[in-house]
Amino acid sequence: MKPESSRSVISAKGLTRVYKLGDSEVIGISQVDLEIAAGELVVLKGNSGSGKSTLLSLLAGLDRPTRGDLTVANHDLNDTSDADLTHFRRQVVGMIFQSFNLLPTLNVLENICLPALLAGKSVAESRPKAMALLEWLGLDARLNHLPAQLSGGEMQRTAIARALINDPAIILADEPTGNLDSRNGQIVIDLLAELNRKWDRTVFIATHSTLADDRASVKIGLKDGMLTSLP
Amino acid sequence: MKKFLFFSRLFIWFSLRDMRKHMGRAATVLFGIALGAAVFTSVRLSVNASLDSFTKSMDLIAGRADHVLTRPGGYVPEYLIARLLDHPMIRNASPVLTTYTRVSQDGSEPFLLIGFDPILDRPLRNWRINDKSGQSPVVWLDLLKEPFTLILGEPLARQLNRAPGDSLYLEHAHQKTRFKILGMLERSGLSLAEGGRIALTDIATFQEFTGLFGKVDRIDLQLKPLATARDRADIQRLLPESIQLNPPTAKRESGQMMIRAYQLNLSILSFASLFVGMFLVYSLVALNAASRRHELAILRATGASAYHVFFIFLAEGAFLGITGWLVAIPLGNFLIKYLLHGVSQTISTLFVRVQVDTLSLSVSEIAFGFAVTVGISILAAYQPAREAMQVAPKEALEISQLGMRPRKSPGQLAIWGLICILLVLPLSRLPAVLDMPLPGYLAILLLFVGFSLLAPWALQRISHSSSAVLLKRAGIPAYLASRYVRDSGTRTAVSVGALITAVALFTALVIMIYSFRQTVTYWTYETIKGDLFLTSKMGEINRFRYPIPQQVIDDLQDYRSEIDILPNRRFFLNYGKFPYEFELMDMQGFMQYASFFWLKGNPKAIRPMLKRGEGVIVSEVFSNRTGLTVGDVFKAQIEESYLELPIIGIVRDYRTQGGVVFYSMPHFNAQYHQTYWGGLRFFFKDRSQDLDLAVAKLRNDIIDRMGDKVDMYSGKGLRGAVLKIFDETFAVTTVLLLIALVIAALGIATTLTVLVLERSRQLNTLFAVGASFRQIRSMIFWEAGFMVVIGELAGVVCGFVLSCLLVFVINRQSFGWTFLYGVNWGALGASIPLIILTALAAALPAVKMVFRKPPATLLRER
Secondary structure, three states: OOOOOOOOOEEEEEEEEEEEEEEEEEEEEEEEEEEEOOOOEEEEEEEOOOOOHHHHHHHHHOOOOOOEEEEEEEOOOOOOOHHHHHHHHHHHHHEOOOOOOOOOOOOHHHHHHHHHHOOOOOOHHHHHHHHHHHOOOHHHHEEEEEEEOOOOHEEEEHHHHHHHHOOOOEEEEEEOOOOHHHHHHHHHHHHHHHHHHHOOOEEEEEEEOOOOHHHHOOHHHHHEEEOOOOO | OOHHHHHHHHHHHHHHHHHHOOHHHHHHHHHHHHHHHHHHHHHHHHHHHHHHHHHHHHHHHHHOOOOEEEEEOOEOOHHHHHHHHOOOOEEEEEEOOOOOOOOEOOOOOOOOEEEEOOOHOOOOOOOOHHHHHHOOOOOOOHHHHHHOOEEOHHHHHHHHOOOOOEEEEEEEEOOEEEEEEEEEEEHHHHHHHHHEEEEEEHHHHHHHHHOOEEEEEEEEEEEEEOOOOOHHHHHHHHOOOOEEEOOOOHHHHHHHHHHHHHHHHHHHHHHHHHHHHHHHHHHHHHHHHOOOOHHHHHHHHOOHHHHHHHHHHHHHHHHHHHHHHHHHHHHHHHHHHHHHHHHHHHHHHHOOOOOOOOOOOHHHHHHHHHHHHHHHHHHHHHHHHHHHHHHHHHHOOOOOOOOOOOOOOHHHHHHHHHHHHHHHHHHHHHOOOOOOHHHHHHHHHHHHHHHHHHHHHHHHHHHHHHHHHHHHHHEEEEEHHHHHHOOHHHHHHHHHHHHHHHHHHHHHHHHEEEEEEEEHHHHHHHHHOOOEEEEEEOOOOOOOOOOOHHHHHHHHHHHHEEEEEEEEEEEEEOOOOOOEEEEEEEEHHHHOOOOOOOEEEHHHHHHHHOOOOOOOEEEHHHHHHHHHOOOOOOEEEEOOEEEEEEEEEOOOOOOOOEEEEEEEEEHHHOOOOOOOOEEEEEEEEOOOOOHHHHHHHHHHHHHHHOOOOOOEEEEEHHHHHHHHHHHHHHHHHHHHHHHHHHHHHHHHHHHHHHHHOOHHHHHHHHHHHOOOOHHHHHHHHHHHHHHHHHHHHHHHHHHHHHHHHHHHHHHHHHHHHOOOHHHHHHHHHHHHHHHHHHHHHHHHHHHHHHOOOOOOOOHHHH
């Protein structure tokens, strides 16, 4: 995977993803052209089934495009080996999910340290960063708790900390407020906005809620897998 | 009915459709349970076929007799018939003689020849001439008129390719004689005994053929219906003291007792396959209950009661049991072809001669197999069903799925496990119930349950204490695997429990068979010593009841300068219902070359006493079965003598047809009565020569001088034959054991696949946060490694305890013997890594399943 020399942090041209379901084909996204500069807070809006998650998983290196070009943080994701994609997910992007997806057998601190450990760092190396994140997120009293012992808001904050442990350039959030009440949802959006503003991270939020609308520097719409203009 | 229909529909919609969706998983479990059910049912049907054949033969030969006169170890004088028929309360009396004989040609199989008085016998036994082939229905009267004539059972005539009017030469202990076939028996009544391999002849012909003039084996009696105990006492007074009047069932019962002990042990061993299969059912139903928790909540939220949910999962267990049992029918059909032969051969060799001609498909036995299979499947589904019924409807509204929370802490389970294990020792010391080692088997069950309950705690402790080290030494995949195994609770523990059971069985049986074989080998080489053994013709099959011809004995005197000749005589007797052999031998000569395998008593003190005829030594089996031990008095009626001799020692002996009592032959002859030589063993005086060559030369020399009047076996050949029989006997056991291991491997494969599928969302999260494919695969192998190594270690420990139970409790209570405990470290050392590798290979399907669906889809799925 060769780094591209460009000011865009995300660049997509004719990006298409088609899923095969038996004999039939389902279009996830089709002919998406996208240019996102570094430091933006992007809000991707669309209804269920519009293709938000498909686009997000392509950007996160969880999936590969069927057609088109995709470059993220100077990494060409079109023709990439598994090993390079793994490295990309570890170091370049941080992912936040609607259902939090914390590992139930690991406590808060362990869940946060996990990507660092997977990247080959030791617990001792990753612990100070994790502690700092916990303090910033107000979870320092919960570090030894298991996910089952946390509230939804706390789980999502843990997931944010996990996404940040390897200092990624881009944070990708898939419906991060979908399972939270409005107060906790607002807290999460505030945190993501703070990440974008103070820590200069590119944040890409896929959502159909309006909570992040007034924080967005870029708004994109998706309908039936194709980009649409937003008011 | 309406409720049943509703439930059936619910079951089809909710469970069967889901099973169809995961066909591979359900098919693996079904195959496992079907294999267990097939093994269990075919083993029982095979042993039952032998048991039925034996019982049928005994009953058909006993006929309508309600009493039988015998002389223990000897013959009944024929003259008693007339005296008995004069008694007013005796309705019928018939003398009977039986022996095995064979057609004088190479490779001919022996068959049963019955000598009787056709006229006296007709009211007691059903036998008819087959008149369809044009023979007179009263051709049997010619048996009386024409000497050396026979009537053959139809299957025997067919096998010998003979018809009425043909002749054949039969050989026996002392002679070969030409017989003429008068007719064939109709296939009913007596002709069904021994699978139809019987022949009838007149008693006078029989006596002339065998040399038993004036003697009969027994006299069968039918008393008048009004006969009382006083009448029976009156009849007994007519008889010499040595003649016993007993019900005809004694011989049948002692044979049945031996077959049943074998049946019970084989049934329990075959049940192990079903028991391991039970873990498979548990795994699958537990997975369904856990992975469909959200669906269950929705089901509850839409109106299903907790009991609906409970019964759906119980019905899943029942469905797996019933379908497994149905699949077992063709599997069992295939298995039984091999088992029937192996089992009947083993029973014939070890206990009593059986001729299995048909497989009786008893409804009760099939129903029993069905009930056991379905019963254990429902039992396996019970706990997951209980967990499923506790899913609250409100969970339907929750998105986060953190899996089932463990209901019982591993510590609590471990305490129960420890209690079970602690109960093993006191239970194993309880005596057998109804002649069956039921407390011993209960102890084994508790041992398995105890170790399985300890498994979650052991997994937790070991993975907890090793996780820090693993993180440092083996990296994050090993660390994550240890953490998962630590917190996975009973789910992982169930498959570990299955592995513990299979490995324990494997270890215990390897140790038991090795200990048994080593002990039998030692016994064989110590006790069955002798360079050449000689018996009368067909001596072994006829239980050495015919003397070695005097001319042979006289001729053998010419070899006295080269060889020591040690005579013996064996009487087959019963102590109550328990069969045993009373063996007379030349103790002086025997102890010069061989020795006993001492168990109790001081051999240095006992040897001179035995040589002086001051007491008997008994086998361990005899002692355990009769309760008689050193210091007690052995009492027995043997032919016309009544013995009362002190028991001065106990020895190990592994004859399978009961116990043994040894006494000095010269002292028996001097103090009681003269008895003939039933067998001889020769020892060359010059031990430095090539003994194999000397034995071959002596054997050829005897044949040249005396013809084939006797049977001879070289000592080396005889000892080899004993060990061959031993190995053949355990062939069935080994097959059953391998099947149990295959089912356990299926269990590991299913469980690991299930664990992967259940955690697919977690595994994909790992992928999303930066884990590579290799790291995730490596983590699954580490998980498998943890489970397999812990299961293997616990299984080996459990196996060692189990082997002690098998050697010192189950064998003692089932067969009366114990063995010297020995561990085959070589076999265990070689096979245990092999089991670990096989079990790890079982992780491969699980690894393949990890990324079956795109990660992005899974991360979005509820």
